[in-house]
Amino acid sequence: MSKPTAPRQNVATRPHRRAGEKTTAERAARPPSSGPVLLLIGVVVVLNLIGVVMVLSASSVVSLSTYGSAWKVFERQLLWTAIGAVAFFVAFRLDYRRWQQWALPLTVVAVGLCAVVLLPNVGIMVGGSRRWLGVGWMRFQPSELAKLAVLVFSADLLTRRRDDLGDWRAVLRPILMVFGTLAALVYIEPDLDSTVVLALITVAVLIAGGIRMRHLGAMAGLGLAAVAIMAVAEPYRRARVFTFLHPTADASNAGYQIVQSLIAFGSGGVTGVGLGAGRAKWHFLPNAHTDFVFSIIGEELGLIGCLLVLAMFLGFAVFGVAIALRATDRFGVLLAAGITVWVTAQAAINIGGVTGLLPVSGIPLPFVSFGGSSLVVTMLAAGILASVGRVAAADPAPRPPAR
DSSP states (O other): OOOOOOOOOOTTTSOOOOTTOOOHHHHHHSOOOSHHHHHHHHHHHHHHHHHHHHHHHHHHHHHHHHHSOTTHHHHHHHHHHHHHHHHHHHHHHSOGGGGGTTHHHHHHHHHHHHHHTTSTTTSEEETTEEEEEEETTEEEOHHHHHHHHHHHHHHHHHHHTGGGTTOTTTTHHHHHHHHHHHHHHHHHTTOHHHHHHHHHHHHHHHHHTTOOHHHHHHHHHHHHHHHHHHHTTSHHHHHHHHHHHOTTTTTTTTTHHHHHHHHHHHHHTTTOSOTTOOSTTTTTSTTTTTTTHHHHHHHHHHHHHHHHHHHHHHHHHHHHHHHHHHOSSHHHHHHHHHHHHHHHHHHHHHHHHHTTSSOOOOOOOTTTSSOHHHHHHHHHHHHHHHHHHHHHHHOOOOOOOOO
16 A cells, blocks of 8 residues: 655745745844944934034134134034044944943932032033033033933933832932932023933933833922923023013013024025025024024025934934834843933924924034034933944844833
8 A cells, every 4th residue: 555645735835935035033033233223323424514514604703703713613513523423433332231330430420510510610600500610612511411320320220120110219219319419400500401301311211111100100290390380480481481482572682582593494495595694693693503503504504404404303213212122131222212312302402492382492402503512422322322223233132021
């Protein structure tokens, strides 16, 4: 008797694998793509290039009248950009997990500097705020380091105590103590805008870390109440809120800056008046090369230039989230989430302020506005974010499930 044979599979129904196509197992074993990292680097480079060009244009008049050279502010921006590029490269090549070892020392240094800047004859007073330390023309703003410190400290604690998320004393209390100390010192300078950014970074890390919603809800309620009280606690802040609601009510005084900003946007139209040809920087718009550089972009490069900048920050947010989702460990997820919120929130606050959608703030536009410590620390943070993506692409170890 002949042995039964297995039925032959119809050639027409047999699964066919095209040349070069990987199996499911091969696809699962494939390391994550480094695409988001490369795209993130591209976004950072483009924003820095825009910043260098626009700072040259926006600062030329004030630089000439202040220093006798239209290039002086631009040269300083080039120097800070170069230092920022070095900071980005070092952070990118350094394994981001090293920052977990430096969480406490970094926090101690940040608290110390934020306290020292408040001392008379030590902190540099500008515009009624004591926010800077420095020698000569080189200045450093400790509140920028505070943002990195609260991020790294919170991410480290939520990583080490992930099994204690339900115990607010073990997790929330130390994070809130560090945040509260830094926020109080920054607020006293006074710098309410940076205080708000510190809060947003902390909340972003807590949400990504899986903190219980009832704890988060209580914090959010108290935080919003505190911001509302602080926003009207001082006369100049009340005036800022009133100007936001009625920008043309006092167009020659309290509302002057925002009105001039809106005029600049209106003058630019779709294509702009041309690079370098703007009029707002001719002592019409204060802080044209710092907080209001986006207004000069709108005037000289028009709607097209503004949309390009907005697209870059949207790309930063998208690629930052992609890197967070690909991170190989909990610490990387929390760092990536915090840095993404940090940069995009600052951009939203700045752009919202200069366009009249939010009250005017003293927050610079990341990577674009003139500024030393802000640019360098933001570049350092972007390098850490890129490092999270680089490590994930090179060593795709399985990530523990989120709690």
